[in-house]
Amino acid sequence: MANLYTKTGDKGQTSLVGGSRVHKSDLQVECYGTVDEANSMLGLAYSNTSHEYIRATIHAVQGRLFSLGAELASDKGGMAGLKGLISEEDVSFLEHVVDTCTETTGKMTHFVIPGVDTASSALHVARTVVRRAERRMVELSESHPVREVTMRYVNRLSDAVYAMARLQEETVAQEQMREKVTGIVKDVLAGHTGSLPPISLEVLERMAGRAKEKSRELGVPVVFSAVDSGGNLLLLARMDGALPGSVEVSAGKAYTANAFRMPTHELGAAAGPEGPLYGIGNAAPGKIILFGGGFPYVSGGQVLGGIGVSGGTVEQDMEIARYAMSM
Template identity: 40%
Template sequence: MAIYTKTGDKGTTSLFTGERVKKYNTRVETYGTFDECNAQISVAEKYCLREENRELLRWVQNRMFILDGEIASSDPDKFYGKSDRIEEPDVKKMEDVIDKYIAKLPELHEFILPGSSLAGAHLHLARTVCRRAERLLTKISEDITFRPQVLQYANRLSDFLYILARDEDEADRQKKICDEVVRRYQQAVSKH
Protein backbone atom coordinates (compact mmCIF):
# COMPACT_ATOMS: atom_id res chain seq x y z
CA MET A 1 0.00 0.00 0.00
CA ALA A 2 1.40 3.40 -0.98
CA ILE A 3 1.82 6.02 1.75
CA TYR A 4 1.19 8.85 -0.68
CA THR A 5 -2.31 9.78 -1.81
CA LYS A 6 -1.55 12.72 -4.15
CA THR A 7 -4.59 14.46 -2.65
CA GLY A 8 -2.35 17.17 -1.19
CA ASP A 9 -0.55 17.98 -4.43
CA LYS A 10 -2.56 21.18 -4.82
CA GLY A 11 -1.75 22.49 -1.35
CA THR A 12 -4.72 21.19 0.58
CA THR A 13 -5.18 18.55 3.24
CA SER A 14 -8.13 16.85 4.91
CA LEU A 15 -9.35 17.53 8.39
CA PHE A 16 -10.56 14.58 10.47
CA THR A 17 -14.07 15.02 9.08
CA GLY A 18 -12.89 15.00 5.45
CA GLU A 19 -13.18 18.74 4.86
CA ARG A 20 -10.37 20.03 2.58
CA VAL A 21 -8.42 23.07 3.79
CA LYS A 22 -5.19 24.79 2.80
CA LYS A 23 -2.09 23.20 4.34
CA TYR A 24 -1.28 26.53 6.00
CA ASN A 25 -4.69 26.68 7.69
CA THR A 26 -4.24 27.68 11.35
CA ARG A 27 -6.02 24.53 12.54
CA VAL A 28 -3.57 22.41 10.51
CA GLU A 29 -0.66 24.51 11.82
CA THR A 30 -1.86 23.93 15.38
CA TYR A 31 -2.27 20.16 15.28
CA GLY A 32 0.88 19.92 13.18
CA THR A 33 2.80 21.72 15.91
CA PHE A 34 1.43 19.36 18.55
CA ASP A 35 2.49 16.51 16.24
CA GLU A 36 5.99 18.03 16.15
CA CYS A 37 5.92 18.13 19.96
CA ASN A 38 4.87 14.48 20.03
CA ALA A 39 7.79 13.51 17.79
CA GLN A 40 10.17 15.42 20.08
CA ILE A 41 8.70 13.63 23.10
CA SER A 42 9.44 10.34 21.33
CA VAL A 43 13.11 11.31 21.01
CA ALA A 44 13.26 12.39 24.66
CA GLU A 45 11.68 9.13 25.83
CA LYS A 46 14.52 7.15 24.26
CA TYR A 47 17.07 8.96 26.44
CA CYS A 48 15.20 8.83 29.77
CA LEU A 49 17.01 7.04 32.58
CA ARG A 50 13.89 6.43 34.65
CA GLU A 51 11.43 3.80 33.42
CA GLU A 52 8.54 5.63 35.13
CA ASN A 53 9.26 8.69 32.97
CA ARG A 54 9.40 6.58 29.81
CA GLU A 55 5.99 5.09 30.66
CA LEU A 56 4.53 8.53 31.37
CA LEU A 57 5.84 9.88 28.08
CA ARG A 58 4.38 6.96 26.13
CA TRP A 59 1.01 7.61 27.82
CA VAL A 60 1.23 11.29 26.87
CA GLN A 61 2.10 10.43 23.28
CA ASN A 62 -1.01 8.28 22.93
CA ARG A 63 -3.20 11.00 24.43
CA MET A 64 -1.69 13.54 22.03
CA PHE A 65 -3.05 11.59 19.05
CA ILE A 66 -6.48 12.19 20.56
CA LEU A 67 -5.69 15.86 21.19
CA ASP A 68 -4.63 16.25 17.54
CA GLY A 69 -7.77 14.49 16.35
CA GLU A 70 -9.98 16.80 18.36
CA ILE A 71 -8.17 19.88 17.04
CA ALA A 72 -8.35 18.49 13.48
CA SER A 73 -12.09 17.95 13.64
CA SER A 74 -14.37 20.68 12.33
CA ASP A 75 -17.37 18.66 13.54
CA PRO A 76 -16.73 17.46 17.12
CA ASP A 77 -19.79 15.19 17.12
CA LYS A 78 -18.34 13.11 14.29
CA PHE A 79 -14.99 12.90 16.08
CA TYR A 80 -16.48 11.92 19.45
CA GLY A 81 -18.38 9.07 17.84
CA LYS A 82 -15.11 7.55 16.57
CA SER A 83 -12.55 8.35 19.25
CA ASP A 84 -11.77 8.93 22.87
CA ARG A 85 -11.55 12.52 24.08
CA ILE A 86 -9.16 14.40 26.30
CA GLU A 87 -10.96 14.49 29.64
CA GLU A 88 -10.47 15.85 33.15
CA PRO A 89 -8.72 12.65 34.37
CA ASP A 90 -6.01 13.24 31.74
CA VAL A 91 -5.39 16.74 33.09
CA LYS A 92 -5.54 15.45 36.68
CA LYS A 93 -3.01 12.70 35.98
CA MET A 94 -0.50 15.27 34.74
CA GLU A 95 -1.18 17.53 37.73
CA ASP A 96 -0.64 14.60 40.11
CA VAL A 97 2.69 13.76 38.48
CA ILE A 98 3.77 17.41 38.62
CA ASP A 99 2.87 17.65 42.32
CA LYS A 100 4.62 14.35 43.13
CA TYR A 101 7.83 15.37 41.35
CA ILE A 102 7.90 18.87 42.82
CA ALA A 103 7.73 17.30 46.29
CA LYS A 104 10.70 14.99 45.63
CA LEU A 105 13.00 17.23 43.57
CA PRO A 106 15.41 19.76 45.10
CA GLU A 107 13.81 23.17 45.51
CA LEU A 108 14.78 25.78 42.93
CA HIS A 109 15.57 29.40 43.76
CA GLU A 110 16.68 30.55 40.31
CA PHE A 111 16.12 29.93 36.63
CA ILE A 112 17.84 26.86 35.26
CA LEU A 113 19.46 26.21 31.93
CA PRO A 114 17.26 23.90 29.85
CA GLY A 115 18.54 20.38 30.32
CA SER A 116 21.80 19.30 31.91
CA SER A 117 21.16 15.75 30.62
CA LEU A 118 20.37 14.56 27.11
CA ALA A 119 16.87 13.47 28.14
CA GLY A 120 16.32 16.75 29.98
CA ALA A 121 17.46 18.79 26.98
CA HIS A 122 15.09 16.90 24.65
CA LEU A 123 12.23 17.29 27.12
CA HIS A 124 12.85 21.04 27.33
CA LEU A 125 12.82 21.20 23.54
CA ALA A 126 9.49 19.33 23.55
CA ARG A 127 8.25 21.80 26.19
CA THR A 128 9.06 24.80 24.00
CA VAL A 129 7.36 23.21 20.97
CA CYS A 130 4.36 22.51 23.22
CA ARG A 131 4.24 26.18 24.27
CA ARG A 132 4.26 27.22 20.61
CA ALA A 133 1.42 24.79 19.89
CA GLU A 134 -0.49 26.09 22.89
CA ARG A 135 -0.13 29.67 21.63
CA LEU A 136 -1.55 28.59 18.27
CA LEU A 137 -4.40 26.73 19.98
CA THR A 138 -5.20 29.79 22.10
CA LYS A 139 -5.22 31.95 18.98
CA ILE A 140 -7.60 29.72 17.00
CA SER A 141 -9.82 29.22 20.05
CA GLU A 142 -10.90 32.83 19.60
CA ASP A 143 -12.77 31.67 16.47
CA ILE A 144 -13.24 27.93 17.09
CA THR A 145 -14.81 26.55 20.24
CA PHE A 146 -12.86 23.79 21.95
CA ARG A 147 -13.86 22.01 25.12
CA PRO A 148 -12.11 23.46 28.22
CA GLN A 149 -10.31 20.14 28.81
CA VAL A 150 -8.45 20.54 25.49
CA LEU A 151 -7.07 23.95 26.51
CA GLN A 152 -6.28 22.73 30.04
CA TYR A 153 -4.46 19.67 28.72
CA ALA A 154 -2.35 21.78 26.36
CA ASN A 155 -1.47 24.13 29.21
CA ARG A 156 -0.53 21.38 31.69
CA LEU A 157 1.49 19.47 29.11
CA SER A 158 4.33 21.99 29.02
CA ASP A 159 4.53 22.03 32.83
CA PHE A 160 4.49 18.23 32.80
CA LEU A 161 7.38 18.12 30.31
CA TYR A 162 9.29 20.69 32.38
CA ILE A 163 9.05 18.65 35.58
CA LEU A 164 10.03 15.42 33.80
CA ALA A 165 13.04 17.26 32.36
CA ARG A 166 14.05 18.30 35.87
CA ASP A 167 13.61 14.74 37.11
CA GLU A 168 15.74 13.34 34.31
CA ASP A 169 18.43 15.96 35.02
CA GLU A 170 18.41 14.90 38.67
CA ALA A 171 18.61 11.21 37.73
CA ASP A 172 21.56 11.99 35.48
CA ARG A 173 23.27 13.98 38.24
CA GLN A 174 22.85 11.11 40.69
CA LYS A 175 24.12 8.59 38.13
CA LYS A 176 27.24 10.68 37.52
CA ILE A 177 27.92 10.83 41.27
CA CYS A 178 27.54 7.05 41.60
CA ASP A 179 29.72 6.45 38.54
CA GLU A 180 32.43 8.70 40.00
CA VAL A 181 32.31 6.92 43.37
CA VAL A 182 32.65 3.55 41.63
CA ARG A 183 35.48 4.85 39.45
CA ARG A 184 37.39 6.15 42.48
CA TYR A 185 36.79 2.93 44.40
CA GLN A 186 38.04 0.80 41.50
CA GLN A 187 41.04 3.07 41.12
CA ALA A 188 41.86 2.76 44.83
CA VAL A 189 41.41 -1.05 44.80
CA SER A 190 43.65 -1.43 41.74
CA LYS A 191 46.49 0.40 43.54
CA HIS A 192 46.50 -2.17 46.36
Protein backbone atom coordinates in the same frame (compact mmCIF):
# COMPACT_ATOMS: atom_id res chain seq x y z
CA MET B 1 -1.66 -1.61 0.91
CA ALA B 2 -2.37 2.00 -0.01
CA ASN B 3 0.49 4.28 -0.99
CA LEU B 4 1.72 6.85 1.51
CA TYR B 5 1.23 9.52 -1.11
CA THR B 6 -2.32 10.38 -2.17
CA LYS B 7 -1.63 13.46 -4.32
CA THR B 8 -4.69 15.12 -2.77
CA GLY B 9 -2.53 17.69 -1.02
CA ASP B 10 -0.46 18.73 -3.99
CA LYS B 11 -2.30 22.04 -4.25
CA GLY B 12 -1.72 23.02 -0.63
CA GLN B 13 -4.94 21.72 0.87
CA THR B 14 -5.70 18.90 3.30
CA SER B 15 -8.75 17.18 4.73
CA LEU B 16 -9.99 17.51 8.30
CA VAL B 17 -11.65 14.67 10.17
CA GLY B 18 -15.21 15.02 8.91
CA GLY B 19 -14.32 15.76 5.30
CA SER B 20 -13.80 19.52 5.19
CA ARG B 21 -10.94 20.78 3.03
CA VAL B 22 -8.69 23.57 4.33
CA HIS B 23 -5.41 25.14 3.31
CA LYS B 24 -2.31 23.67 4.93
CA SER B 25 -1.56 27.13 6.26
CA ASP B 26 -4.84 27.07 8.20
CA LEU B 27 -4.43 27.70 11.93
CA GLN B 28 -6.25 24.47 12.72
CA VAL B 29 -3.65 22.52 10.73
CA GLU B 30 -0.90 24.44 12.49
CA CYS B 31 -2.34 23.39 15.86
CA TYR B 32 -2.53 19.66 15.27
CA GLY B 33 0.76 19.72 13.37
CA THR B 34 2.46 21.30 16.38
CA VAL B 35 0.98 18.64 18.67
CA ASP B 36 2.38 16.01 16.31
CA GLU B 37 5.77 17.71 16.51
CA ALA B 38 5.66 17.59 20.32
CA ASN B 39 4.72 13.92 20.21
CA SER B 40 7.70 13.13 17.99
CA MET B 41 10.09 14.98 20.29
CA LEU B 42 8.71 13.05 23.25
CA GLY B 43 9.53 9.92 21.30
CA LEU B 44 13.14 11.05 21.06
CA ALA B 45 13.22 11.54 24.83
CA TYR B 46 11.63 8.12 25.36
CA SER B 47 14.29 6.38 23.28
CA ASN B 48 17.12 8.06 25.19
CA THR B 49 16.10 7.54 28.82
CA SER B 50 16.27 4.41 30.93
CA HIS B 51 14.21 5.94 33.74
CA GLU B 52 11.18 3.65 33.94
CA TYR B 53 8.78 6.24 35.37
CA ILE B 54 9.66 8.77 32.68
CA ARG B 55 9.35 6.15 29.94
CA ALA B 56 5.96 4.97 31.20
CA THR B 57 4.68 8.53 31.51
CA ILE B 58 5.86 9.56 28.05
CA HIS B 59 4.23 6.47 26.55
CA ALA B 60 0.93 7.30 28.24
CA VAL B 61 1.08 10.94 27.15
CA GLN B 62 1.88 10.03 23.56
CA GLY B 63 -1.30 8.00 23.34
CA ARG B 64 -3.37 10.92 24.59
CA LEU B 65 -1.69 13.30 22.16
CA PHE B 66 -3.12 11.26 19.29
CA SER B 67 -6.56 11.93 20.75
CA LEU B 68 -5.74 15.62 21.15
CA GLY B 69 -4.47 15.81 17.59
CA ALA B 70 -7.62 14.13 16.27
CA GLU B 71 -9.78 16.64 18.11
CA LEU B 72 -7.85 19.59 16.72
CA ALA B 73 -7.96 18.05 13.24
CA SER B 74 -11.76 17.67 13.23
CA ASP B 75 -14.50 19.81 11.80
CA LYS B 76 -17.91 19.98 13.48
CA GLY B 77 -19.08 16.75 11.87
CA GLY B 78 -15.86 14.95 12.69
CA MET B 79 -16.01 15.97 16.35
CA ALA B 80 -19.38 14.26 16.70
CA GLY B 81 -17.82 10.90 15.88
CA LEU B 82 -14.73 11.10 18.09
CA LYS B 83 -14.33 8.92 21.17
CA GLY B 84 -11.86 9.07 24.04
CA LEU B 85 -11.61 12.85 24.12
CA ILE B 86 -9.26 14.62 26.53
CA SER B 87 -10.95 14.76 29.95
CA GLU B 88 -10.49 16.11 33.47
CA GLU B 89 -8.95 12.75 34.36
CA ASP B 90 -6.17 13.45 31.86
CA VAL B 91 -5.53 16.86 33.43
CA SER B 92 -5.34 15.26 36.89
CA PHE B 93 -2.90 12.67 35.58
CA LEU B 94 -0.51 15.40 34.44
CA GLU B 95 -0.79 17.23 37.75
CA HIS B 96 0.12 13.97 39.50
CA VAL B 97 3.16 13.65 37.22
CA VAL B 98 4.33 17.11 38.26
CA ASP B 99 3.86 16.29 41.95
CA THR B 100 5.64 12.94 41.65
CA CYS B 101 8.67 14.42 39.88
CA THR B 102 8.87 17.34 42.31
CA GLU B 103 9.04 14.94 45.26
CA THR B 104 12.47 13.94 43.95
CA THR B 105 13.77 17.17 42.44
CA GLY B 106 12.31 19.65 44.91
CA LYS B 107 10.67 22.89 43.89
CA MET B 108 12.35 25.00 41.23
CA THR B 109 14.64 27.67 42.70
CA HIS B 110 16.54 28.75 39.58
CA PHE B 111 16.40 28.66 35.81
CA VAL B 112 17.59 25.45 34.19
CA ILE B 113 19.98 25.45 31.24
CA PRO B 114 19.08 22.51 28.95
CA GLY B 115 21.82 20.17 27.78
CA VAL B 116 22.57 17.72 30.60
CA ASP B 117 21.93 14.74 28.32
CA THR B 118 19.98 13.82 25.19
CA ALA B 119 16.81 12.71 26.98
CA SER B 120 16.45 15.81 29.17
CA SER B 121 17.30 18.08 26.23
CA ALA B 122 14.62 16.40 24.11
CA LEU B 123 12.12 16.88 26.94
CA HIS B 124 12.99 20.58 27.12
CA VAL B 125 12.46 20.92 23.37
CA ALA B 126 9.16 19.04 23.68
CA ARG B 127 8.15 21.47 26.44
CA THR B 128 8.75 24.47 24.20
CA VAL B 129 6.84 22.83 21.34
CA VAL B 130 3.89 22.18 23.68
CA ARG B 131 4.00 25.83 24.72
CA ARG B 132 3.86 26.81 21.06
CA ALA B 133 0.91 24.47 20.55
CA GLU B 134 -0.85 26.17 23.45
CA ARG B 135 -0.28 29.61 21.93
CA ARG B 136 -1.64 28.43 18.59
CA MET B 137 -4.68 26.90 20.29
CA VAL B 138 -5.40 30.15 22.12
CA GLU B 139 -5.29 31.93 18.79
CA LEU B 140 -7.50 29.25 17.22
CA SER B 141 -10.06 29.59 20.02
CA GLU B 142 -10.74 33.16 18.91
CA SER B 143 -12.39 31.91 15.72
CA HIS B 144 -12.98 28.19 16.28
CA PRO B 145 -14.48 26.29 19.24
CA VAL B 146 -11.77 24.74 21.44
CA ARG B 147 -12.88 22.92 24.57
CA GLU B 148 -11.73 24.43 27.87
CA VAL B 149 -10.53 21.09 29.24
CA THR B 150 -8.35 20.68 26.16
CA MET B 151 -6.72 24.04 26.83
CA ARG B 152 -6.08 23.08 30.46
CA TYR B 153 -4.58 19.77 29.36
CA VAL B 154 -2.04 21.42 27.07
CA ASN B 155 -1.16 23.94 29.76
CA ARG B 156 -0.51 21.17 32.30
CA LEU B 157 1.35 19.12 29.72
CA SER B 158 4.14 21.66 29.38
CA ASP B 159 4.51 21.66 33.17
CA ALA B 160 4.61 17.87 33.28
CA VAL B 161 7.20 17.64 30.51
CA TYR B 162 9.34 20.23 32.27
CA ALA B 163 9.05 18.27 35.52
CA MET B 164 10.18 15.10 33.73
CA ALA B 165 13.13 16.97 32.22
CA ARG B 166 14.23 18.02 35.71
CA LEU B 167 13.78 14.46 37.00
CA GLN B 168 15.93 13.14 34.16
CA GLU B 169 18.60 15.75 34.93
CA GLU B 170 18.52 14.82 38.61
CA THR B 171 18.89 11.14 37.73
CA VAL B 172 21.90 11.85 35.51
CA ALA B 173 23.47 14.07 38.18
CA GLN B 174 23.09 11.34 40.81
CA GLU B 175 24.64 8.74 38.53
CA GLN B 176 27.56 11.02 37.71
CA MET B 177 28.02 11.71 41.42
CA ARG B 178 28.04 7.98 42.20
CA GLU B 179 30.69 7.38 39.56
CA LYS B 180 32.85 10.20 40.91
CA VAL B 181 32.48 9.02 44.50
CA THR B 182 33.34 5.46 43.50
CA GLY B 183 36.51 6.60 41.77
CA ILE B 184 37.63 8.78 44.65
CA VAL B 185 36.81 6.11 47.23
CA LYS B 186 38.95 3.58 45.36
CA ASP B 187 41.86 6.01 45.40
CA VAL B 188 41.42 6.78 49.10
CA LEU B 189 41.08 3.15 50.18
CA ALA B 190 44.16 2.23 48.18
CA GLY B 191 46.15 4.25 50.71
CA HIS B 192 44.72 2.43 53.75
CA THR B 193 46.51 -0.60 55.14
CA GLY B 194 43.53 -1.68 57.24
CA SER B 195 45.54 -2.02 60.46
CA LEU B 196 42.61 -1.60 62.89
CA PRO B 197 41.13 -4.65 64.63
CA PRO B 198 37.59 -5.80 63.75
CA ILE B 199 35.08 -3.24 65.01
CA SER B 200 33.54 -3.94 68.42
CA LEU B 201 32.14 -1.96 71.32
CA GLU B 202 35.23 -2.78 73.38
CA VAL B 203 37.55 -1.40 70.70
CA LEU B 204 35.42 1.72 70.28
CA GLU B 205 35.39 2.36 74.02
CA ARG B 206 39.20 2.20 74.01
CA MET B 207 39.21 4.69 71.14
CA ALA B 208 36.88 6.98 73.06
CA GLY B 209 39.26 6.78 76.02
CA ARG B 210 42.20 7.75 73.83
CA ALA B 211 40.18 10.62 72.34
CA LYS B 212 39.43 11.82 75.87
CA GLU B 213 43.12 11.55 76.78
CA LYS B 214 44.21 13.63 73.78
CA SER B 215 41.46 16.20 74.20
CA ARG B 216 42.53 16.81 77.81
CA GLU B 217 46.11 17.26 76.63
CA LEU B 218 44.90 19.89 74.14
CA GLY B 219 42.49 21.44 76.63
CA VAL B 220 39.50 20.95 74.34
CA PRO B 221 36.37 19.06 75.49
CA VAL B 222 34.99 17.04 72.58
CA VAL B 223 32.37 14.50 71.58
CA PHE B 224 33.47 11.14 70.13
CA SER B 225 31.04 9.15 67.96
CA ALA B 226 31.20 5.87 66.08
CA VAL B 227 28.84 4.22 63.59
CA ASP B 228 28.74 0.78 61.99
CA SER B 229 28.85 0.08 58.25
CA GLY B 230 25.12 0.78 58.00
CA GLY B 231 25.53 4.25 59.50
CA ASN B 232 23.91 3.23 62.80
CA LEU B 233 25.29 4.92 65.91
CA LEU B 234 27.28 2.47 68.05
CA LEU B 235 28.88 4.79 70.58
CA LEU B 236 28.68 8.44 71.58
CA ALA B 237 30.91 9.79 74.35
CA ARG B 238 30.60 13.43 75.39
CA MET B 239 33.23 15.00 77.62
CA ASP B 240 32.18 17.42 80.33
CA GLY B 241 32.03 20.91 78.89
CA ALA B 242 31.66 19.82 75.26
CA LEU B 243 29.27 22.00 73.28
CA PRO B 244 25.77 20.53 72.79
CA GLY B 245 26.03 21.20 69.07
CA SER B 246 29.10 18.98 68.88
CA VAL B 247 26.92 15.92 69.52
CA GLU B 248 25.18 16.15 66.13
CA VAL B 249 28.32 17.27 64.32
CA SER B 250 30.40 14.42 65.74
CA ALA B 251 27.80 11.83 64.76
CA GLY B 252 27.50 13.48 61.34
CA LYS B 253 31.24 13.20 60.76
CA ALA B 254 31.19 9.50 61.64
CA TYR B 255 28.18 8.95 59.35
CA THR B 256 29.80 10.83 56.47
CA ALA B 257 33.18 9.11 56.76
CA ASN B 258 31.47 5.72 56.65
CA ALA B 259 28.94 6.60 53.94
CA PHE B 260 31.56 7.94 51.54
CA ARG B 261 34.40 5.68 52.64
CA MET B 262 36.79 8.58 53.12
CA PRO B 263 37.89 11.13 55.73
CA THR B 264 35.54 14.09 55.90
CA HIS B 265 38.29 16.61 55.18
CA GLU B 266 39.11 14.81 51.92
CA LEU B 267 35.44 14.71 50.96
CA GLY B 268 35.20 18.42 51.78
CA ALA B 269 38.10 19.20 49.46
CA ALA B 270 36.48 17.20 46.66
CA ALA B 271 33.16 18.97 47.27
CA GLY B 272 34.57 22.48 46.81
CA PRO B 273 33.40 24.74 43.95
CA GLU B 274 36.17 23.45 41.68
CA GLY B 275 36.06 19.88 42.98
CA PRO B 276 34.66 16.78 41.26
CA LEU B 277 31.99 16.31 43.96
CA TYR B 278 30.75 19.89 44.11
CA GLY B 279 27.19 19.94 45.44
CA ILE B 280 27.32 16.55 47.14
CA GLY B 281 26.41 18.17 50.45
CA ASN B 282 22.90 18.67 49.08
CA ALA B 283 22.43 14.91 48.74
CA ALA B 284 21.44 14.60 52.41
CA PRO B 285 21.23 18.08 53.98
CA GLY B 286 22.08 18.06 57.68
CA LYS B 287 23.73 14.63 57.62
CA ILE B 288 26.79 15.15 55.43
CA ILE B 289 29.69 16.97 57.13
CA LEU B 290 32.33 18.38 54.82
CA PHE B 291 35.09 19.41 57.24
CA GLY B 292 37.71 17.47 59.15
CA GLY B 293 37.25 15.19 62.14
CA GLY B 294 35.60 12.14 60.59
CA PHE B 295 37.47 9.00 59.47
CA PRO B 296 36.36 5.64 58.08
CA TYR B 297 37.05 2.62 60.28
CA VAL B 298 39.09 0.36 58.01
CA SER B 299 39.96 -3.20 58.97
CA GLY B 300 41.26 -5.91 56.68
CA GLY B 301 40.96 -3.58 53.71
CA GLN B 302 37.24 -3.03 54.32
CA VAL B 303 35.32 -0.08 55.76
CA LEU B 304 33.43 -1.38 58.80
CA GLY B 305 32.15 1.95 60.07
CA GLY B 306 33.26 5.47 60.87
CA ILE B 307 34.31 7.67 63.77
CA GLY B 308 33.82 11.39 64.32
CA VAL B 309 35.23 13.96 66.71
CA SER B 310 33.84 17.46 67.27
CA GLY B 311 34.44 20.21 69.78
CA GLY B 312 37.72 21.86 68.88
CA THR B 313 39.07 23.44 65.74
CA VAL B 314 39.07 21.31 62.62
CA GLU B 315 42.78 20.65 63.10
CA GLN B 316 42.27 19.67 66.75
CA ASP B 317 39.36 17.37 65.91
CA MET B 318 41.48 15.64 63.27
CA GLU B 319 44.45 15.29 65.61
CA ILE B 320 42.27 13.77 68.34
CA ALA B 321 40.57 11.39 65.91
CA ARG B 322 43.89 10.21 64.49
CA TYR B 323 45.27 9.68 67.98
CA ALA B 324 42.19 7.69 68.97
CA MET B 325 42.65 5.39 65.98
CA SER B 326 46.41 4.88 66.47
CA MET B 327 45.93 1.88 68.73
